[in-house]
Amino acid sequence: MSRLPNFPVAGGCACGAIRYRLSGAPLGIYSCHCTACQTLTGSAFSLGMSVLRKDFELTEGEPATWLRTADSGAVIPQRFCAKCGVRVFTEPPGGPHSLTLRPGTLDDASWVHPVAAFWTKSAQPWMTFEGDQLLYETNPTDFAPVMRAWTAWAEG
Template sequence: MSRLPAFPVAGGCACGAVRYVLKASPLGVYSCHCTECQSLTGSAFSLAMSVLRSDFEVTQGALSTWMRTADSGAKIPQRFCSTCGVRVFTEPPGGPHSVTLRPGTLDDTSWLHPVAAFWTRSAQAWVALPADTLTYETQPTDYAPVMKAWRDWTQG
C-alpha cells in the first residue's frame, strides 16, 4: 500500500501565473523551524520537499530569484513567482541534483506528511510534533535518515 498520489502531480503559485509538475515521489518531506524560515513564511515554520531536479518541471510562468545568504555564508537561490511573490522552490547549496519544493504550492496537499523537523531549538513553544517525527536541533548533516523515514512512511 502506498500513501502517495499517482504521479505526475501539479502545483503552482497563488495567482496561477506559475505552474509546475512533479513527475515522481519526493525524496522526503520535512518542516523547518529556523528563525529564517519563520521570517520567510510569516509563520511558525516552513514545509519543504526534496525532489530530484529531473522529476520537477516548471511548465508555465516566469520565476524571479532572490539570493538568501544563510548563517553559514552559503548563497541559496529562492525562486518565486514574479507576479504574486509566492516562493515555489529553493535551490539547496548541496548540489544541482535536487531542488527544495515548497509543498504548500501543490494543488493537492492532502498526502503531505513531514517525517522530520529541523531547527527544533528555535521552534515555537506551542508547536507539538508527532512522536514518530525525526527531530534535529539544527540542520542535519546526513539526510539519509530523513529519506529512509519518508520511504518507510510512504509504504505505510
C-alpha cells in the same frame, strides 16, 4: 500500500502565473523551524520537499529569484512568483540533482507529511511534534535518515 499520489502531480503559485509538474516521488519531506524560515513564510515554520530536478518541470511562467545568504555563508536561490510573491522552490546548496519544493503549492497537498523537524531549538513553544518524527535541534548533518523515514512512511 502506498500513501503517495499517482504521479505526475501539479502545483503553482497563488495567482497561477507559475505552474509546475512533478513526475516522481519526493526524496523526503520535513518542516524547518529556523528563524529564517519563520521570516520567509511569515509564519511558524516552512515545509521542505526534496525532489529530483529531473522530476520537476516548470509548465507556466518564469520565477523571479532572490539569492539568500544563509548563516553558513551558502547562497541559496529562492524562486518565487514576481506577481503574487509565493515562494515555489529553493535551490539547496550542493544539490545539483535535487531541489526543495515548497509543498504547500501543490494543487493537492493532502498527502504531504513531514517525517522530520529541523531547528526545533527555535520552534514556537506551542508547536507539537508527532512521536515518530525525527527531531533535529538544528540542520541534520546527514539527510539519509530523513529519506529512510520518508520512504517507510510513504510505503505505509
